Amino acid sequence: MTVALFVPCYIDQLYPDVAIATLELLERLGVDVAYPDGQTCCGQPMANTGCETDTAPVARRLVDLFADFEAVVCPSGSCVSMVRNHYAAYFDPEDAKFQHVTSKTYELCEYLHDVVGVTHLDVKFPHRVSLHQSCHGLRELRLGQSSESMTPRENKVRKLLNLVEGIEWVEPDRPDDCCGFGGTFAVNEADVSAEMGRARIADHCDKGSEVLASADMSCLMHLQGLIRREKNPIQVMHVAQILSGRPLGAA
């Protein structure tokens, strides 16, 4: 079985190490991974702005590109949610390629937890870590239990990180308040977005976290931008980087 690696546009261009770490991690776990040429974006920026006619052809491209693979894995909860939960608006429900891709696209942690069933990782990360749970991973993909919901769910991201030796967990007061990235929201509502981000960073810093880890690099891009501007004593890392054994400061 060959799975396709889907690398979101901003990871490809700005955070290639997150994709490299994802690829290396999957390869090390014995997954046969291909990186189909010609991939760009899932279409979420246009879709979330409401520009549906601009989204449709981009979504079509993605589905055609990945239709021949048994599964698609992507290190971003937000992009996966776009494909799984929002693509229906752009396709004929009977379209076989659409049905296949929308149901077989996995977020990285979800794939490792549900499909590969990882129980052992030979990596160390001896640092104080706090988890930033991205909203789309949490509330659209249900990678864990959101604090509003009373339906018990295990946290797949945390369970995987618990396989890493040496992590000392640090718990923020608000486990899943939004960081304020929100795609174009970060620019449309720049003041509110920045204030939301500052509150998240302060919460994690105050508890003594060294590393703010997340399965969504887009949240981290926004938070890192604020951290660098305000010189906060904390770093960000994508979960894939920690799981693949990268040292502190790789992002």
Added chain:
Amino acid sequence: MLPIVQHPAAAKEFVNDPNRSRWHDQALWFVRSKRDKQAASLPEWEYLRETASGIKTHTIANLAHYLQEFERNATARGAVVHWARDADHHNEIVLRILRDHKTKRIVKSKSMLTEECGLNHYLEDNGIDVVDTDLGERIVQLRGETPSHIVLPAIHIKKEEVGDTFHKHLGTDEGASDPKYLAEAARGHLRDKFLAGEIGITGVNFAIAETGGLVVCTNEGNADLGTSLPRVHIACMGIEKLLPRQRDLGVFTRLLARSATGQPITSYTSHFNGPRDENSELHIVLVDNGRSRLRESETFRAAMHCIRCGACMNTCPVYRRSGGHSYRATVPGPIGSVLSPTRDQNSYKSLPYACSLCGSCSDVCPVKIPLHHQLLAWRGELVGKKLLPLSKRLSMRCASYLFRFPALFRLVGKVGRFALRVLPRWATHNRLNVWTIARELPEPPKESFHQWHRRHRNH
């Protein structure tokens, strides 16, 4: 007609004053945390939400039937039922009842419906003395403001500011801000108003078709006092407040106060089944005001489930930091951002974008309105009507082309990363690049993943 205000501009002052926005955020997060504890205390919480959603879906689908059943049963109990097609009609009906009774003074308990209809201004313009008896509403009324939250109308005002307002209007000591002292002063002031009130107006939390009865939930008992002293009670309700049977009520009272303020139940849950005696009158005004139109919409119909608990406001990270007034609407926050554009798309077109799509509102909603998906759906509607600025639509058109041609995407990426590396800081980090007003740009890597993959994996 008010000028159209864009949410980011309307929020600017509030969010950029950390003393206000952080304090407001903490106050509402405290309420949200209380709600979490109460919700967690019921093992059947998610079952209750599911049941409530089902009851509301059924009721809205059969609304005409239940409204007629309600009218029949309420009339049989001696109430007078009035039908109002819109806000103006509602206000005229209320004024006519007041004139029929030659009334100049009314006491009113909290009703978002009368806020929606602008009843206070209308009555005041017609020479009626209107006293809001909910403490929060009285505070905003004395200050000449409107509520900033549907359950906590004065949540945006600090106790020192309440002290100043009371000093000016009620003669409390200058500089006094002790909440107990201020509450006592308000009690004394409102007691006189209650005694002088000639007609009591209340909102309605639930109306029951099977019995023709009404239920009003308050924490201050003001609705009870306001309807027990005067001989005439006018209850104003939106047509979506209906429940089919008495036994449905328990599902909703268990959800309402827990979701709203983290209490197991409101201090007062008052049932009104017809006028209280033969010398009294109960008037019930059923208001449409756009609800029938909303009911026609497959996409937005579920917004009629709303029981006005305010939980979506308490949990909304945008609302908590921008304040209720930034929405320029009677109902702010996520549900307000869904409802307001159904009334006037052009005036409220920025509200569906005042949302990071975090989804917390949908998970907290006790009647399971898919709020963040409705906000996303609104964006599609607004773009379809060309209500999003052309510059934004064009930038998305460009992005769409970029993502359709991988070679172009790679070239633009390469040029962009190169530019970020070589350009001086002032050229990339300036006021024109909104991202960089508060944040640094990412440090551009030398190669993209695509380039790395060609060097390392392609054979």
